[in-house]
Amino acid sequence: MFLSVFKTLIGKVISVELKNDMVVVGTISSVDQFLNFKLTNISVDDELYPYLADVSDMFIRGSMVRFISMKKDYVDPVFLQDAARREILDVN
Amino acid sequence: MNRDRETQRTLEVNDAPGTASLVDQLDRVVLLVLFDGRTIVGILRSYDQYGSVFLDQCVERKTHNTFYCDVAVGFLMVRAENIVLIGELKEPTPSNMARIGLGALKEMQAAEQVTTTRATEFDSGFWD
Incomplete structure (x- = not known):
């Protein structure tokens, strides 16, 4: 279900915090069933990670993601709630 | 309706390898950041x-601030x-x-006191 949510976010800017405390801001270009992300136009803290300055496209492994923060209006909380309920109904 | 189906098909094709399409990076120079903080630069030959x-032709890129040293690892x-x-x-x-050089880099690293890990904080005004 979260996969379909993130598929609707393709082309949107998100901020990803990784388990190594790195924060990456970028535009989602694709996402798969493990919630691996491909981000374009990324920006990171150049002082902390100078070696990433030349990187514009990156692949982030889903298992290394701690948080994903996004603009509030990218997702509809009521819709998400309903989707979660529907999922439970489908299982039972 | 027709357009939706087309979009859906494009998504399925792009997702086919299971890994969010690393196919674009094949035979390109990539930089890996590993969980222990090491960085490796090489040519991507294959993925699963x-x-x-x-x-291929890997180097471990040791860095200190804006200095780097590549150590060949094959x-x-x-x-x-x-x-x-x-x-x-x-x-x-x-x-x-x-x-x-590697020696100079190691000297620099040794000279600087290792700081403790940085705790990140949510920036509540980020999207405003």
Whole structure:
């Protein structure tokens, strides 16, 4: 279900915090069933990670993601709630 | 309706390898950041559904501030669980960093007191 949510976010800017405390801001270009992300136009803290300055496209492994923060209006909380309920109904 | 179906098909084709299309990066120079903080630069030759990769002509890129040193490590297979991210590089050498010898780099690292890990904080005003 979260996969379909993130598929609707393709082309949107998100901020990803990784388990190594790195924060990456970028535009989602694709996402798969493990919630691996491909981000374009990324920006990171150049002082902390100078070696990433030349990187514009990156692949982030889903298992290394701690948080994903996004603009509030990218997702509809009521819709998400309903989707979660529907999922439970489908299982039972 | 027709357009929706087309979009759906495009998504399915792009997702086919299971790994958010690393196919674009094949035979390109990539920079791997590993979970222990090491960075490896090499040419991406192959990958699997978990995101393990084979890298050709690898170097471990040791960095200290804006200085770096590449140590050749040959042909590597990196198991997926160690990989944090894979970034695509246009040039194998960084444009904003100065290359120095391994000895000089190690001296610099030793000279600087190792600071404790930084706790990140949510920036509540980020999206405003």
